[in-house]
Amino acid sequence: MxxxxxxxxxxxxxxxxxxxxxxxxxxxxxxxxxxxxxxxxxxxxxxxxxxxxxxxxxxxxxxxxxxxxxxxEGLEKNGTLHPVQAAFLETDPFQCSYCAPGMIMSAVALLKNNPAPTEDAIIKSMDGNICRCGTYLNIIKAIKLASKP
Amino acid sequence: MEHSNHPHSFEPMNDELTGEPATKTGLDRRKFFKLFGGGLAVAFVLQDMFSFAGEAAAPGTALVPTSQVGAWIHIGEDGTVSVFTGKVEVGQNIRTSLSQIVAEELRVPISSIKMVMGDTDLVPFDAGTFGSRSTPQMGGQLRKAAATARQAMIDMAAKNWGAEGKTLQALDGMVINRETNKKITYSELTKGQQLLLPISDQARVTPANEWKVAGKTVKKINGQSFITGKHQYVSDMKLPGMLYGKILRAPSYNAKLVSVDIAKAQAIPGVVIVHDGDFVGIAAPSVRTAARALQAINAKWQETTQQPSNANIFEHLVKTASASGGRNAGAPKGDLEEGLKSADFTHSKTYNINYIAHVPLEPRAALAQWEDGKLTVWAGTQRPFGVQEDLADEFKIPKEKVRVIMPDTGSGYGGKHTAEAALEAARLALQAKKPVKVVWTREEEFTWAYFRPGGVIEVSSGVKKDGTISGWKFLNYNSGGSAINTQYKIANHEIAFLPSNTPLKQGSYRGLAATANVFARESHITDLARLIKMDQLEFRLKNSDDARLTAVLETAAKAFGWKSLGRATGHGYGIACGLDKGGYVATCAEVMVNSHKEVKVIRVTQAFECGAIVNPLHLENQIMGSIVQGLGGALFEAIDFADGKIRNSSLSAYRVPRFSDIPKIDIVMMDRKDLPSAGAGEAAIIGIAPAIRNAILDATGKGLTTLPLIPNGVLT
Structure with missing residues (x-):
C-alpha cells in the first residue's frame, strides 16, 4: 500500500x-x-x-x-516554521514538551476551520489533548497568538 | 528491585551532594593532588596529561575533581562554554535557568552555553533531580564555579598584559581593559584547556539586584527542537540493528510464575527470549513481532488473593503502621494534654489520602547497548547515577563500565527515580547481543511503576476563643513526613509520621507528603477558625510568626479580593498556605456548588515566593503546572485497585486534568531579590487541595476529609 x-x-x-x-x-x-x-x-x-x-x-x-x-514534521516549509509553531515558540508554554507535537497538530486543525476561535471554542476543540505538566492556560495563549485578530 | 516494604526508599535525601563526591568517578582526589600538586601553579592542564599520567582519558570532565572549576565548566577553543551537571531536564526548564545562571556569572552570551546534563561518563556525580534542589544547590554550585572562572580570566589577562586586575572587566566572553580598550577572549586565554582551579567560596557572585541575564525570561533554549518534533526522547531513539523489547507481566502483584512455555515464541524468526526466574522478556526486530511473541507465550501464574483494596485501604494502613516514627517525624513540644484541656473548643478529624499516579506523558523508556563489556543505557530517569548503580549491581560490573545518558525526557514529577526499563532493556540486549529498546505501555506505567503513597492523618486540636491554638496532635500514617511540622505558633504539640505496610509500590511524587500534610493541616485550621467564628485568613495571620508566610497570605488575599467577597448563592471561598523546600505559597479558591450538588472550581489565586526569581515565565509555568496537577489530586485522581490489580490503568479510566477542567488562575509571583533562589517545582502544589476543600466548606457547611474530594464531580 x-x-x-x-x-x-x-x-x-x-x-x-x-x-x-x-x-x-x-x-x-x-x-x-x-x-x-x-x-x-x-x-x-x-x-x-x-x-x-x-x-x-x-x-x-x-x-x-x-x-x-x-x-x-510536515508543518515546516522550506525551513520556515508554520505560523502555529511560530506562535508556540514565541509563547513558550511547554515544560517537558512531550505533548507539544499533538497539541500543535490539533491547534493547526482548529485554526484552519476557525481562524479566530473564542476561548470556549479553543477549550472544546483541544480537550482531547492532555498536557500533564498542566500549562494549559499558556497553551491557550499560544493558540490565541496564532489566531487571526 | 523490590521497594514495597521500604515505602520511602526513594524519597529525596536532604544531604544530596553536600560532601565531596569527586571520588565517585574518575580520578580520586588524593591521586589528583599527587599528580598536580595542592597549590596549583597553573590553572590549566591539557587533557592529554591524564593519559600521560596513566589514567584513562574520558571525553568529558568527569575525571576532574568536583572541587575544581573544570569539573563543571569548560571553555572551548571556539568559545563554546560547556556546563556539566548531573541534574536532568524533565520539563522544569533547568537547561535554560542553569544556562542563565552561568551566563550571568561568567559574563558570556547565553547562546555560547551548551549544557551537558545527566550523562554519567561526562558529568560529576549527582544523586538525582528531585527535592527542588536544582536551583538552590546546583545553581549555587555553578554560580560559584562560574564566578571563580570569571575571576581567573581577569587574573590571566592581567598577567598577560601586565595590567592591574581592577582596570579589567569581564564582558561578553572577553576581558576588556577599560583604560587601553584592549580585548582578549576567554578562548584565547584558555585555548580549550581544562580549568584546573579550585572553586572559591570567596569568588564574588553577582547579587540578584545586579542580574542582567538571570532574573529575566529567557525562552526554552532548545525550544524549537520540541515544537518541530525533532527532539529525540528516549522512546524515539533508534540504533542500527536495534530490537524492540517486551516483558511478560504478572496478572497481579505478588503473583508467582508457576510454569511457562516459550517454545512457540522462540520459534518466531528473529525473536530472542530471556527467561530467568519470574522474568520473561522478549526482543524482536519489530514491535509487532515482539507483541506476537509475547502472545505466543503460555504462562501459568499463582496469584495472591485477598490483597487490600480501595475499600479497606485506610484501615489497612492504620492497622499495619509501625510503632515508631519514620523519617521527618516531628518532635513533641510543650504539654499536649494540658494544651487540649485549656481549649475553649476541641476538634478531631481523620483525613484520608488516596494513592495517585504520576502519569508522565512519556512512559518509562530505555535503550541499552553492550559494546566490549561496556553497557550504555539511554533512559528517561531523574536519577542517572542511581540507574547506573542499579545496572552495575545487576550485572556485577564496575560502575565505570556502565554509562547512563538521560536525554531531556517526557516529564517525571518524582515518578521516574527507578531503573525498571533500563534493567529490562540491558538484560535483553546482553542476550540478544544487539541494542534493545524497551518502551512501557501506558498500562505498564500505571501498574509497574510506583505511586504517591496513600495515607491516613489523624488530627486532634484545641483552640481558644481569642484564636490561640492551645494543642495540636497530628499523626500521619504512611503518606510521609514532608512538611509535617506545623507552620503556626503552637505551644503544645505532638506530631508523628508512622510508615505502614503498603500494598502498592510507592515513592516520590512532586511535593512528596507535603500535599497530604498541608491538606490535613489547612483543612483543620479552617475548621478551627469556624469554631471560634473567626475569618479563616485572619486566623492564619494571627497564628503565623513567619514573615514570609504572612506575606504570601496577604498577597494572595489582596489579589483575590478576600476582604470584599460577596455572598452569591452556592459560592464559597477558601484559603490555605504552607511552605516546603524553601518555597512559600498561599492559595485562594472560589467554588460554586449548584442545586444538584455539582462542584465547579471558578477561580484560583495563588501567591508564590521562592526567593530571587531566575526565569519569570518558566517559574509561572512551574506554578501553573503545580496548581493544575494539584487540582487533579484534589478533585478526582485516585488509583482504583483490588487483589493486586490496578483497575483504572488507562487514561480513559484514570482522569487527569484537561483544558475544560481548568479554572481561572491568577498567579502572583513575589520576587525576593534579597533571598537566595529556591526550587519551585514542588511547593506550589500544596495549597490547591485545602483551598478548594475550604471553599466547599464555606459554600455548603460540609467539611470534606478525603483526597480526592469529589471523584464524581458531585458532593455525596
Missing amino acids: VLNVNGVKHEVSLEPDVELLSVLRNELELTGSKYGCGEGACGACTVLINGTPSRSCITTVGSVAGKEITTI
Whole structure:
C-alpha cells in the first residue's frame, strides 16, 4: 500500500490493521508523533488525515492508504516554521514538551476551520489533548497568538 | 528491585551532594593532588596529561575533581562554554535557568552555553533531580564555579598584559581593559584547556539586584527542537540493528510464575527470549513481532488473593503502621494534654489520602547497548547515577563500565527515580547481543511503576476563643513526613509520621507528603477558625510568626479580593498556605456548588515566593503546572485497585486534568531579590487541595476529609 505522508509517497508492505502511529515512528522514522495512551485518549499522537485531526494510535494504516497524512514534521516549509509553531515558540508554554507535537497538530486543525476561535471554542476543540505538566492556560495563549485578530 | 516494604526508599535525601563526591568517578582526589600538586601553579592542564599520567582519558570532565572549576565548566577553543551537571531536564526548564545562571556569572552570551546534563561518563556525580534542589544547590554550585572562572580570566589577562586586575572587566566572553580598550577572549586565554582551579567560596557572585541575564525570561533554549518534533526522547531513539523489547507481566502483584512455555515464541524468526526466574522478556526486530511473541507465550501464574483494596485501604494502613516514627517525624513540644484541656473548643478529624499516579506523558523508556563489556543505557530517569548503580549491581560490573545518558525526557514529577526499563532493556540486549529498546505501555506505567503513597492523618486540636491554638496532635500514617511540622505558633504539640505496610509500590511524587500534610493541616485550621467564628485568613495571620508566610497570605488575599467577597448563592471561598523546600505559597479558591450538588472550581489565586526569581515565565509555568496537577489530586485522581490489580490503568479510566477542567488562575509571583533562589517545582502544589476543600466548606457547611474530594464531580 502507499502512504502519503507530508507530501512524500511511501510504498509499504504491512498488514492493514497496523496502527498508523507505530508505522510513522518505527518504519518511517517520523518520531515527532508520540505514544501516550494507545487508546486515543491523550492526543499526543495527533496527525492530520486529509486535514482532519486524527489519533494515529487508533488509526489503522489500511484506513488511510492513499490519503494525505500530515505529521508535525510536515508543518515546516522550506525551513520556515508554520505560523502555529511560530506562535508556540514565541509563547513558550511547554515544560517537558512531550505533548507539544499533538497539541500543535490539533491547534493547526482548529485554526484552519476557525481562524479566530473564542476561548470556549479553543477549550472544546483541544480537550482531547492532555498536557500533564498542566500549562494549559499558556497553551491557550499560544493558540490565541496564532489566531487571526 | 523490590521497594514495597521500604515505602520511602526513594524519597529525596536532604544531604544530596553536600560532601565531596569527586571520588565517585574518575580520578580520586588524593591521586589528583599527587599528580598536580595542592597549590596549583597553573590553572590549566591539557587533557592529554591524564593519559600521560596513566589514567584513562574520558571525553568529558568527569575525571576532574568536583572541587575544581573544570569539573563543571569548560571553555572551548571556539568559545563554546560547556556546563556539566548531573541534574536532568524533565520539563522544569533547568537547561535554560542553569544556562542563565552561568551566563550571568561568567559574563558570556547565553547562546555560547551548551549544557551537558545527566550523562554519567561526562558529568560529576549527582544523586538525582528531585527535592527542588536544582536551583538552590546546583545553581549555587555553578554560580560559584562560574564566578571563580570569571575571576581567573581577569587574573590571566592581567598577567598577560601586565595590567592591574581592577582596570579589567569581564564582558561578553572577553576581558576588556577599560583604560587601553584592549580585548582578549576567554578562548584565547584558555585555548580549550581544562580549568584546573579550585572553586572559591570567596569568588564574588553577582547579587540578584545586579542580574542582567538571570532574573529575566529567557525562552526554552532548545525550544524549537520540541515544537518541530525533532527532539529525540528516549522512546524515539533508534540504533542500527536495534530490537524492540517486551516483558511478560504478572496478572497481579505478588503473583508467582508457576510454569511457562516459550517454545512457540522462540520459534518466531528473529525473536530472542530471556527467561530467568519470574522474568520473561522478549526482543524482536519489530514491535509487532515482539507483541506476537509475547502472545505466543503460555504462562501459568499463582496469584495472591485477598490483597487490600480501595475499600479497606485506610484501615489497612492504620492497622499495619509501625510503632515508631519514620523519617521527618516531628518532635513533641510543650504539654499536649494540658494544651487540649485549656481549649475553649476541641476538634478531631481523620483525613484520608488516596494513592495517585504520576502519569508522565512519556512512559518509562530505555535503550541499552553492550559494546566490549561496556553497557550504555539511554533512559528517561531523574536519577542517572542511581540507574547506573542499579545496572552495575545487576550485572556485577564496575560502575565505570556502565554509562547512563538521560536525554531531556517526557516529564517525571518524582515518578521516574527507578531503573525498571533500563534493567529490562540491558538484560535483553546482553542476550540478544544487539541494542534493545524497551518502551512501557501506558498500562505498564500505571501498574509497574510506583505511586504517591496513600495515607491516613489523624488530627486532634484545641483552640481558644481569642484564636490561640492551645494543642495540636497530628499523626500521619504512611503518606510521609514532608512538611509535617506545623507552620503556626503552637505551644503544645505532638506530631508523628508512622510508615505502614503498603500494598502498592510507592515513592516520590512532586511535593512528596507535603500535599497530604498541608491538606490535613489547612483543612483543620479552617475548621478551627469556624469554631471560634473567626475569618479563616485572619486566623492564619494571627497564628503565623513567619514573615514570609504572612506575606504570601496577604498577597494572595489582596489579589483575590478576600476582604470584599460577596455572598452569591452556592459560592464559597477558601484559603490555605504552607511552605516546603524553601518555597512559600498561599492559595485562594472560589467554588460554586449548584442545586444538584455539582462542584465547579471558578477561580484560583495563588501567591508564590521562592526567593530571587531566575526565569519569570518558566517559574509561572512551574506554578501553573503545580496548581493544575494539584487540582487533579484534589478533585478526582485516585488509583482504583483490588487483589493486586490496578483497575483504572488507562487514561480513559484514570482522569487527569484537561483544558475544560481548568479554572481561572491568577498567579502572583513575589520576587525576593534579597533571598537566595529556591526550587519551585514542588511547593506550589500544596495549597490547591485545602483551598478548594475550604471553599466547599464555606459554600455548603460540609467539611470534606478525603483526597480526592469529589471523584464524581458531585458532593455525596
